[in-house]
C-alpha cells in the first residue's frame with residue numbers, strides 16, 4: 001500500500017467524532033488519539049510536533065518545519081468528523097475498493113490531513129529545497145464550533161499564507177460565505193388557557209419577530225450581491241415554545257442562521273437585527289453562539305496563482321471558484337493570513353452513510369502540494 005493510502009487508512013481507523021454539544025463522551029468522541037498518532041508520525045519524520053489543548057480531550061496538533069525561507073505556509077485541515085451512527089459501512093474499518101477508500105472522515109477531511117502531511121514528509125525525504133517554512137496545523141472541533149482554529153490564531157499561530165484542506169475536488173476555493181448563528185427569546189406570562197387574557201402569549205410575540213425576520217430575509221435576497229457568492233441569506237431554522245396546550249406560553253425561542261458575505265461581521269449583522277426589532281416588546285436578542293467570517297482572496301494573489309500552477313502541472317487544468325459553505329479559512333483570513341480552501345474528495349460524499357474518497361485525487365493532492373512546496 002502506498003504511504004499516503006496507508007496514512008489515510010490509519011487516520012480513518014481512529015474515531016474522532018465531534019460530540020456536537022450532545023453530551024457524547026468517550027475517546028471516540030475526542031481528537032486526542034488521532035492528534036497523538038499524528039504527532040508520532042511527524043516526530044518520526046523529524047518534524048517538531050506538539051499538541052495544543054483547546055479544551056480537555058480536544059487538542060489541535062501542530063508541526064513546524066523551518067527551512068530558513070522568507071515565508072511560512074500553513075497547511076491546515078480538521079481532525080474531527082460528524083457522527084457515524086447511520087452509516088451503511090463499517091465507519092472505522094477503512095476498505096479500499098475500486099479505487100476508493102471508504103470510511104467516516106475519509107473525504108471530510110482526513111484525506112486532506114493525509115495528503116498535506118505526506119506531501120511534507122516526501123519533500124523532506126527528497127531533501128528538495130522548500131519554498132516555504134511550513135506549519136502543519138490539524139485542528140479539533142471544526143464541525144461544530146470552529147474552536148480549534150479560533151484557539152490556534154489566539155495562541156501564537158504564525159503564517160504568511162495558508163491552505164485549508166476540505167474536499168473541493170482539487171478546485172481552489174478563493175471565496176466563501178460566513179455564518180453567524182444566534183437565538184432570540186420572547187417572554188410572556190403563563191396562565192390557564194381557559195383565561196388567556198390573564199396571561200401574555202410568548203408565541204404570539206415571537207410570531208411578530210418571525211414576520212419581520214422573514215421580510216428581512218426577502219430584502220436580503222434581492223439586495224446587494226457579491227459577484228461570486230450572490231446575496232447573503234437568513235433562515236429562522238428552529239423554534240420552541242410553550243409547556244402544554246392548556247397553558248398560555250410564557251416563553252418561546254428561535255434560532256437563526258445568517259449566511260454572510262466577506263466584509264460582513266457578526267456585529268454588523270446583529271446591529272441590523274436590533275434595529276429591525278427595536279420597537280417590539282419583550283424580545284431578547286442573544287449574542288451569537290457561533291460566528292465565522294466569510295472570506296475572499298484576490299484572484300491574482302500569489303497563493304491562488306502558485307497553487308493553480310501546481311494543480312495545472314498535475315491535472316492539466318486548474319479551477320478557481322467560490323463556495324457557499326463556511327470553513328476555517330474565514331478565521332485565518334480575518335486574522336490576516338490569505339488562505340484558500342483546497343483538498344481531495346468531493347463535498348457530496350462528506351457526512352454521507354457510505355463516505356469515501358477517490359484515491360486518484362488523494363495521490364494528486366499529495367503531488368500538487370509537494371510541487372507547490374518545492375518548485
Ligand SMILES: [Zn+2]
Nearest residue numbers: 078108109166
Ligand atoms: Zn470538513
